[in-house]
Amino acid sequence: MKKTAEMVIIGGGISGLSTAFNLASRGMKDIVLLEKGFLMSGSTGRCGAGVRMQWGTEMNCALSKATCEIFENINEILDFEGDTEFEQGGYLLMAITEKEEEQFKKNIELQHSLGIPSELLTPQEALDIVPDLNIEGIRSCAFCAKDGHANPFRTMQAYAEAAQRHGVEIYTYTEATGIDVVDGKVKGVETNRGYISTDKILIAAGAWSQHVGELAGVKVPVRPERHEILVTEPVNRKLEPMIMSFAGNIYLQQEPGGEFIMGFGPEPHESYSTLSTWEFVEEMCKKAYHYLPYLKNIRIVRQWAGLYEMSPDAQPILGKAEEVEGIYLATGFSGHGFMFGPITGQLMAEYILGLPTTLPIDKLDVGRFDRGELIFEPAVV
Ligand SMILES: Cc1cc2nc3c(=O)[nH]c(=O)nc-3n(C[C@H](O)[C@H](O)[C@H](O)COP(=O)(O)OP(=O)(O)OC[C@H]3O[C@@H](n4cnc5c(N)ncnc54)[C@H](O)[C@@H]3O)c2cc1C
Incomplete structure (x- = not known):
């Protein structure tokens, strides 16, 4: 050494x-x-290795746009012989409350001013992107096709x-x-x-x-905060974008290999524990089935937890x-x-x-x- x-x-x-x-x-x-x-x-x-440009502050939009541009060329920049598997399937953010919908409109205006190609969709338009989405209770969606996911x-x-x-x-x-x-x-x-x-x-x-x-x-x-996550068995590709709801507290996507990976934010609680819980699986399944009912027939193969590094x-x-x-x-x-x-x-x-x-x-x-x-x-x- x-x-x-x-x-x-x-x-x-x-x-x-x-x-x-x-x-x-x-x-x-x-x-x-x-x-x-x-x-x-x-x-x-x-x-979960999601990568998105849809943020609500100028600073985060600028950081994430710059980081996406690196991800788009990362294999070449790092001279990597393999593939980091950066795929741009988009992020579909679902607005459930009126306040959220108003915020999405403001975010999109900001994003456009910074060159981020996001758009506001009606629930019907969102079905063109995620055909099996349960749109009950969804007021509108924000979508950016250049958001994506990499293999961490x-x-x-x-x-x-x-x-x-x-x-x-x-x-x-x-x-x-x-x-x-x-x-x-x-x-x-x-x-x-x-x-x-x-x-x-x-x-x-x-x-x-x-x-x-x-x-x-x-x-x-x-401070550390435990966040749980789970992954299903691989099945045929049905879902291109990450779907996410802030008010509904869920993120869910299908990996290139066919597995669905999903999580939600817990009640804030400082902990270094990375133990998994049954309560998470139950709650996660309810949330996931609500938005994508076809997930009911797909088996979970693994769950784990990790730590968010929370600043004030x-x-x-x-x-x-x-x-x-x-x-x-x-x-x-x-x-x-x-x-x-x-x-x-x-x-x-x-x-x-x-x-x-x-x-x-x-x-x-x-x-x-x-x-x-x-x-x-x-x-x-
Ligand atoms: C369930 C879950 C889902 C997530 N999903 C996403 C997502 O979709 N998109 C996204 O952008 N982010 C996501 N994150 C957050 C993301 O994982 C972290 O923000 C990111 O990995 C932080 O990277 P880091 O290098 O700063 O920290 P870490 O990856 O935690 O690395 C810090 C390292 O420091 C080491 N270390 C600590 N103390 C010492 C010491 N004294 N001496 C030597 N080494 C030490 C640790 O062992 C650790 O390996 C998620 C996190 C979790 C838990």
């Missing part, structure tokens, strides 16, 4: 790996990435291989157990396998970011820590970190290298919580 590094990245999920690749491909040498388990053992390996395992493999080709050293089963700070500056990282001297650390530790921050005396306001306003935290020089943060994605992973890596690399960032990230700094400048995003499950 290296004894010194220019940069140590803590976290082997998509945020850490994407930043590692983007830094190394821009010329930074001596990057070490630490992962306490195996790559993707955090949330990235447990996610292959995406991670692509980033990890590309980062390694550019010289990044990835140490799995290597936990950061201490951060050495002298006179307010980072000096090194203690791990269960030895000490690494460095003056730059990126905390990309997902739901564990708060604990990693505490190692350096840095406040990272991120459910928006990412990007930038640097305030208390200690040399600590950078890429965390708090609050359940949307897979889709933001490619653009996060690019923006964080630009920021760390002192380059102008492709998109402004100053409003996403950790200081916004103390300043009371929280960001309100209306388009979340």
